[in-house]
Amino acid sequence: MPKTLSEPAAVLQRIKLHGPTMATRWSVLCDVDPQLDQNALRNALAAAVERVDQQMSPWKPDSDLMRLNRATPGEWVSLPPEIMAVLARALEIARLSDGAFDPGVGALVNAWGFGAERDDPDAAAIRVARQWGQPPAHQSLELYLAAGRARKHADALFDLCGIAKGYGVDQMTAVLQAHGVAHALAALDGELRALGTQASGEPWAVAVESPEPGRRAARGVIELADLAVATSGDYRRWVQIGDARLSHTMDGRRAAPVNNGVASVTVLATDCMSADAWATALLVAGPAEGMALAQRMRLEALFIVRREERWVEMGLGRFAVAGVGS
Structure with a gap:
């Protein structure tokens, strides 16, 4: 395994690698030795996310x-x-x-x-x-x-869309580490994981999206260093039934789409697979049950809840200090 790169920021080069996967895109922003074989790293990253997709996709009949x-x-x-x-x-x-x-x-x-x-x-x-x-x-x-x-032990159709992308990010992080990269931010859709800090020593700044359908806007910024973040929400994919907008996320306990007033949940964790799954779980659980669950599991989480014509933030951990909204 290559030696971990720990040179001063001045001798490292900022690069961005990206590619398509899972009907979205993966990307990596990293500070690397200029002599690093970027093509080899890009190919290894693409192979890692493709392996996850080939194994866990509900869209591929042969997965x-x-x-x-x-x-x-x-x-x-x-x-x-x-x-x-x-x-x-x-x-x-x-x-x-x-x-x-x-x-x-x-x-x-x-x-x-x-x-x-x-x-x-x-x-x-x-x-x-x-x-x-x-x-x-x-x-x-x-x-x-x-x-x-x-x-x-029963008829069932499994769907790993609430956890597989987070795992894909973890796999990208493992590839980066195997190539000696010590400063990187890996992303797949709304799931991200920071490997160390930026080479300058500054944490990676990541936007928390405002849960507004039809537009991409930052509601605030969080800083990551050796930490993962994932967001689940009801504002990108939904179905309109009468006056109700029903999320693409399913509540298996009710056998129905989520419809509980939670617009989004953002979770921090040491690995992205866990952050991804817990964000989905808290979205399904709803404001009261979700907050209680997050407290019981000692999660750092931010709920953005619709209350009439405004957003209400409820946070735990570092989100409880100042939130992210304006």
Whole structure:
């Protein structure tokens, strides 16, 4: 493994690498030795996120996730170590959140038009989907980690979109470390992780997005150093039913889309996979239950809640000090 680069900022070069993945883009901003093979690093980063997508995408019929979804209850399915690690963490957070995070909501996602099967809600499919996912995933999926196998004990369609992007960011961070990079900010959509600080010693500045549909605007800025951040919200993808705007995020406990007044939740964690999943869990849990859950789990979290015609911020950890809003 290459030696970690720790040269003064003056001899390091700021570069940006990026590429397409998972219907969005990955990017890395990093301060590196000018002699670093940038093409090799770019190719390794692209391969890492592609491996996550190939294993965990609900949009690829040949993904490992879809092989698990097609399996009959009781049938053991051999899976690669990466998706096994994500499934294990997903089930752990599902248990800790009492099902607020539920990776077994794939049928609901499809029925409401947010998956690969259709673009709009289908009433008949919704009625059928409400019978799926019972019991919740953390009670119906068994993992045999040592053997790299999993089996369902009930009909269920799994969806890892609430955790896989965060894991992809963690995998990019691992690639950067393997190439000796000590100062970087890796991002995949709304999930980011800082590796160290900038070479100058300053933390990486990351915008917290204002949860306004149809526009991209920063509500505030947080600083990251060896820390990950993820945001889940209802303002980018939703379905309008009458006067209600229903989120693409599913509440498996209600067998319905989230509709609880929470516009977004931002979570800080040491790894991006955990930040990603906990942001989803807290969004589903809602303002009161979510705050109580975040306190119980000692999470640093920022809730932005719609109250009539204004935003209300509720924060824990460093977010409790000053929030991010204006």
